[in-house]
Every structure is written in C-alpha cells, then in structure tokens.
Amino acid sequence: MMDNFYKITHIPMSLGDLKGNILVGVGWQDICTQFHRVHPEACKHCVESDTRLSAGISSGEFKLYKCKNNMWDIATPIIVGGQHVANIFSGQFFFEDEPLDYEIFRSQARKYGFNEEEYIKALEKVPRLSREAVNTGMAFLITFANILSQLGYSNFKMAHSLAEREALLSALQESEERFRSVLENSLDVAYRQNFQTDSYDYMSPVVKKITGYSAQEISSGNASEILGRIHPDDLPIVTSERDRAYDTGSGTLEYRFKHKDGKYRWFADRFTVTKGLNGKLLFSGGIIRDITERKKVEEALKKAHENLEEKVKERTIELEKAYNSLKESEKGLAEAQKMAHIGNWEWEIETDKAYWSEEMYHIFRRDPQEPAPSYNEYLGYIHPDDRDYYRNALKKAAKENLFVIDYRIVLANEEERIVHLKSEFVYNDKNIPTKVKGIVQDITESKKAEEKIQTLLNAIESSDDAIITESLECIITNWNKGAEQIYSYSAEEIMGKNISILEPDNLKGEIIQLIEKIKQKEKIRHYKTLQRKKDGTLINVSITLSPVFDASGKLVAISGIVRDITDHIKAEEALHESEIRLRGFYDSDMIGVCFYNLNGSITEANDKFLEIVGYTREDLRAGQIKWNKMTPPEYSQFDDHAVAELKSKGISTPYEKKYTRKDGSHVPVIIGISTFNKVLCEGVAFVLDITERKKAEEALVNLETTRKKEIHHRIKNNLQVIDSLLDLQAEKFDNPKVIEAFRESQNRVISMALIHEELYKGEGTDTLNFSEYLKKLAENLFQTYSLSSKNLSLCTDLEENTFFNMDTAVPLGIIVNELVSNSLKHAFTEGQKGQIRIKLYREEINDETSKSLFSLTVSDNGEGIPENLKLERLDSLGLQLVNILVDQLDGKIELKRNHGTEFRITFSVVENSKSMN
DSSP: OHHHHHHHHOOOEEEEETTSOEEEEESOOHIIIIIITTSHHHHHHHHHHHHHHTTTOOTTOOEEEEOTTSOEEEEEEEEETTEEEEEEEEEEEEETTSOOOHHHHHHHHHHHTOOHHHHHHHHHTSOEEOHHHHHHHHHHHHHHHHHHHHHOHHHHHHHHHHHHHHHHHHHHHHHHHHHHHHHHHOSSEEEEEETTTTEEEEEOTTHHHHHSSOHHHHHHSOHHHHHTTBOTTTHHHHHHHHHHHHHHSEEEEEEEEEOTTSOEEEEEEEEEEEEOTTSOEEEEEEEEEEOTTOOOOHHHHHHHHHHHHHHHHHHHHHHHHHHHHSTTOHHHHHHHHHHHTEEEEEEETTTTEEEEOHHHHHHTTOOTTSOOOOHHHHHHHBOGGGHHHHHHHHHHHHHHSEEEEEEEEEOTTSOEEEEEEEEEEEEOTTSOEEEEEEEEEEOHHHHHHHHHHHHHHHHHHTOSSEEEEEETTOBEEEEOHHHHHHHOOOHHHHTTSBGGGGSOGGGTTHHHHHHHHHHTTOOEEEEEEEEEOTTSOEEEEEEEEEEEEOTTSOEEEEEEEEEEOHHHHHHHHHHHHHHHHHHHHHHSSSSEEEEEETTSBEEEEOHHHHHHHTOOHHHHHTTOOBHHHHSOGGGHHHHHHHHHHHHHHSBOOOEEEEEEOTTSOEEEEEEEEEEEETTTTEEEEEEEEOHHHHHHHHHHHHHHHHHHHHHHHHHHHHHHHHHHHHHHHHTTOOOHHHHHHHHHHHHHHHHHHHHHHHHHHTTSOSEEEHHHHHHHHHHHHHHHTTTTSTTEEEEEEEOSSOEEEHHHHHHHHHHHHHHHHHHHHHSSOTTOOEEEEEEEEEEEEETTTTEEEEEEEEEEOSSOOOTTOOGGGOOOHHHHHHHHHHHHTTOEEEEEOTTSEEEEEEEEEEOOHHHHO
16 A cells, blocks of 8 residues: 555655654655665664654544654644554655755765765755655554554554465474475475374385385374384384383384394484374384494484484574564464473562473473472472582573573473573562573483583494595584504694595595595495505505585585405405415325214215215215214214314314225224304314324234234243253252242242243233232242142232333232232241231322322231331341332331231232223
C-alpha cells in the first residue's frame, strides 16, 4: 500500500517505532541514505528529528518539523488501545514555494566531510511539493494510521511473523533437501525405523555398499529379520543396549552384521528414539557406519574433533537464535531444546524458586509434575566432587555477570552425566542481583566422543608407522613419533618442508604423481617404493594415502601412512633363497620328507619318503598313506610324546622308530618333526632310513660280545694255569706255612678265575650276577678246606639280581675269599661244629645318582678274635689285603666280636640296569 502510494504521489514515507527504528520505508532519498544516515552526527540529527516529531501528537493529527539537516519531516501517530505505539513519517522534501539555500548545504557537506558535488547532486533529487499536496497526502496517511490502529499492532506483527515463518519454512525445506542430498551421497547409512509398522520407512542407498542388500530389500523386511542377521555372539548385547536406549532416548551399538555374501562386517550404529506424549515408541533414527576397514588418520581425527566443536558451537548459536525467534511458541522451543538436549531455566534468588523448561526435566530425569528444585535441592544433583567448583564459579559470576561452566550431575538412577551451563545475572536498579537465567545442555555424548577421538589421536601418535599429513602443495604439515623413528627427522626439522625431501634422486616427483591419483579419486594402498632417511640411507616402505576433506567436502590435504618394510623385504628374499635350497633338498634322494597333519594324514611327500615306506604316489593321492597306521603299536608311545612336544613347542626331539611298509615289512627310521601351522596342526617331517646302520650296529654288537667272551675265557684259562703252577710248586715244600701260603694264593687266583668264568658264560658284558658268584666262591672254599670244614655249615642270605662290574666284583671277591678262608682256618678247633654266614643286601637307592648302598657281612660263631687285637694292627696278610681293598672301594669295615667274629663292609656302587630291574 505504501509502495503504491509513493508511486502515485512521490511523497517519501516510513513506519517507525518510538525508539527511532525504521520498520518499513519507501521513497527514501539518496541524500538521506547515502549521506545523512551514514555520518554519525548527521544520523543523530535524523533520530532526534524522529523522536521529537513523535512526541505530543494526538490521534488524527500530524506534526510538521524541519530537521537539523534542514529538510522537512512530518509525522502522525498510530494509537492502539489508547497507547502510542508507532508513527508514520513523511519527509526529506522541500516546499515548492520556498527558495533553496545551496550555501547551507555546501557548508554541511564540508562540515561532515561529504563529497560536495555528489552531495549537491543528491540534493537536486529531493522532491519539491506543494503545500496542498502535502496536506492531501497527510490526510491520507492519517486515514492509513487509523486503519493500522484498528488492525492493531499485534495483527501487524503477526503478519510480519507469518512472513518470517514462511521464509523459515522455505529455508528449512531447502536445508532438508541439502541434508537428504548429503545422506544420499554419504558413506554412512542413515535410516529411520517406524515402530508402528515394524519396518524401515527410510534407508539411504549406500546400505547396499556395506551390506550387499539394497535399501528396498532392507525396508521390505521387519526389525526381527534385521536382528537375525546380527552375529549370535553380539545379539544379547545389542538387544540389551537397544532396550536401554529405548528408555534413555539414544544409544550407540557396535556389532557384526552378516553381509549378503555370508561374511560378517563390523558396524557402529548410533541412533535416537522418538516417543509419543504417552511414552509409546514412534520412531528410531540413526547413522550406521562400516568400521571394518576404518583408518586411523591423525589429521582426519583432528578435523573431526574441530568440526565437532564447531558444530556444537554453531548448534548452540542456532538454538539460541531459535529461542529468541520462537519464544512466543513454547512447543517449538521445546522441540528445539529436545533436539539439542538444551533446557532453559530461571532462578529467583530472593524466593529461591526456579522455573525449568520441559527439556530440563528430561535432562535431569525429573518428573515434570514436580516443581523445579530449590537451590539446595539442585546442588544435590551435582556430583559431590564438583559442588565446590560450582559454588565458587557462581560466586565469581555474581561479580562478572557471565556464568559458563561444565560439571557432572548424578541422576536418581545413579547415572552420571556431563552438562554445560551458561547463564547470566539479572540486576535491579540498585545493581543487586535478583535473578539468574540461562541454559543447560547435556554434553555427555560429545564428551565421550572427544575422549574417543583423543584416544585415537594418542594411538596414532604412539604408532610405530609414520603418519604424515601434507598439503596439496606437498608441504609437510603433520609428523608423528613413528615418522621420527623411521626417517630420523624430528618434527621441528621436517615441518614446513616439501615432501620430496624423502625421495631418492632417481624417484623425484613420485609422491606428486601419487597425490594426483588421489585427486582423481584413485586409491593408493600399500604402494611399495624406496625413500630416503635423514642420513641418506635408503629404506623400503609401504605407503597408503588417503584424502582429507574439510567440512564442506573440499579436498584440502593428503594423509599418508608409511611402514618401514626393509626388514620384511630382506626376510622375503632370505625366505625365497631358503625355499630354493629347501626345494633342492626336498627333490634330492638324501632323506625322506613329508607334510603331515596330526590327524594322521600325509598330504605331500617326496620320492625318497615313498621309497622308504614302499607306497606309490598314486597311493598318496588316494589318501592311503597314514603315518599313525604305519606305526607299530610298540612305537605309539614315542609318537604320542612327539605330538605333545609339537603342540607345546612346535618341534620334537628326533627319535628312532619303525614304519610298517606297504608289504608288511618293518623299516627302522630316525624322524624329526616340526609344525608350521599350530592352528591347522600341520607340519613337515624328515625321515632317515637307518636300515643299513642298524645292520652295522648289530654286527658290531655281536663282534664285541664275541671279543669280550674270548678275553674272559683266556683270562680264566690263564688263571687256572697259574693255579696249577702254584699247586705244583707247593708240592716241593714240606713247610706247612709255606704250603698254606701257596694255598691262600691259589684261592685268590681261583676267586678271580670264577669271575671271568661267569663273565664268559654271560652275554659278553662287563657285569656279572654277584650273588651267584658268591655262592660258587664259598662252595669252592669249603671244598678246598674239606678236612677242616666237614663239621661246618655255610649259610648265605644274598640279594637277588645284583650285577656288579669287574672294578667292584674283583676286590669284593678277594675280600670274601680272605674272610671266609680266615674263618675256616682259625675260627674253629678240629672237629668243632660251627656255622659261617655270608649276607649281602641293598640298604638304600639314590635315584638322582643311580647309586645303591650295599652291606656285605661275613661272620662265624667260632672262638672269635681276642678283644686286645685291633683290626688295623693285625699282621695277617689276608686281613691287611681286606683293609686295602675296602679303601679301594671307598667303603667302611666294622668288626664285631659278639658270639664269634663278624665283619660288616658297606660300600656304594653304580648298579647295572639289570640290577635295578
């Protein structure tokens, strides 16, 4: 209406409030908009003119006033319900009947620093109106003011608000379209589940890329079918966390989802739940991300962190603007607060009464039917460790007005949450705070996200791999500890340098080519090349490059992960050489080689192995060769021991066994085994045919046995010759003592000859059954002294299976010979009855040293040795010889004279295995 009026009359006009703010204006002149309203002092004159004109005007009247900028202004009031609320202004004109003083306006131009010529040109454009036209126009404006008064200021404001609402709706629709476009092109899956229909009424198309199922396939199924694709081990946790999220309103899940190809992939599912006023579940909406191949890139995480903070700030600003623009609509405000988890509150200090918005109740899980808490009750929500921090911040804020703080709260169910509080004090005219008002935002999830991001940043910084970020101009902008270790450059040395510093001379420009491929959306994964360290050393590296985008999706940098694979390359080369050598060894006929499984099967074998066991390669392919079936039962224990070693150490000690060949014959082998795959129980065995060696060993054993028996036979014969010579020599003497000496010597020779006779009869070893030997020795002595022993008896108590070697048996035989001979000669008078006893027994066995302690006792019940004769002082050659031989055996001898004579000798000896058995 104002535009049309101006087109007809060319009278400038505007609608302004009582503070001088122009709400609507048409026909404003350049001299005002480009000069007077621009300069602070000139603008002050304009505002002063508006406020003075608006004072003291009655309804239906107008007021004419020349402003301090020397131009005419006219105002008429708008009265609503008897209250002066606004003015309609007309102005910035001259009457056509008044002369124009150009010098005044030129002086104004010079005073305010305007371009004088431009200012005068603007002055020439100012309309010149007749007084009749002004009066007629003002009559119309007075009528127009009355119409506006009747419509009412609130209706006018409502129309203006509706226009703004339409603009906001249009902007919202445009925002939704942009948001949908982002979702459609995002790598993450956005979805919304409708609990009323038990189906998904939205699923972004990218779902096919990460699940193999199209959005239509997913949407056509119900929630139970989707749950059925979750890994059984994750399903209980998912169900539990989902139910909890239904109560709390949001949740984050991580689980394995079965892809259409049958493989499981890890998903991160973050969602929120929408409920009706009755608490019934309506919708669940969220974002699903495939985290199976997620790369931990430092710059990307940093950008994500910065973007997160920026988005939170932007969100907070947007919500504050929404609060200011929608404060007339509590429902709209409540929805906005619910979306951002922001609640607003007020607290009257004097009355200790508070007001809470709906979202405040939701944040603190407080029943909305209850009144807002008092100050002390509110402190009860704050975590005990944060209460002093809150009180001190509140006291400080009372002086500084602004109160911004993060702190923890504890809900009724003992759950801890983190909130961000921003508030300000309201003061009375005496500058005393009377009220505090502000907002509280639940930032628990964002704090958790920050912690996770920081954890990932720490992991990146501690990575052994080099994680580098370079600009699109190849300038290094980030350099982690792993990069310092690999290249030997510190971050201070390398930051800001061109990435080509790491390239060898013959590969200059290679990284630029790789970056160009990234710009073309090609993937660079595990690219192998050479790079140069600080000292000039070349290293083999594997490079993975990834693009880094800003919040608008623009490529701004390149992130690279570099791994030093120098040792790996050398190991591969060494392995290749080893494989060549092993293949040569495998293909040779030196030794049998086979690949086995612990279940008994042999999966591969060389020709030598097949020759050893007598099977053909066709038998091998048919799976007829089983190592456990080829092992005779008596060797199963050796195989069991080897299997136990393989499972614990991965390798077994080589051992001998036999295989049953295909024709039923046995072949002796030495086998060494190792495992190269403990999970699959697979390994390799090296088998050596020792048939010829066994034959040679057997021949050598037989030859050695024959040789030893021949030696013992010859020694026995020689000792018997000596015995005969002594006997012949004794016949030449008549002296009884001389004859007795010859007889004693003969007995000693015979005791030794008996030993070699027993050894000759044995198996050709150097050990003999000493108990059997003692019986024969004692019987021989009794035959030698037959005249003096006819009334004497022999009693033996000998340990069975006592096998001694010659070093022990010979001295013990001579000792027994001397002691028994001494008893036969001296213990009894002629014709006296008596008994001679020989006892041999094992007292103890030492398992650690395999030594046994033996006791040998030779006793009689004759007259005995007088008490005044000491054993060590006896001048008998035989007893002196006994002492010498006992010392030779490292033994001990004891003499007892009770009821005759008893010699007890103890000694230790390493027994032959036959004795132990």
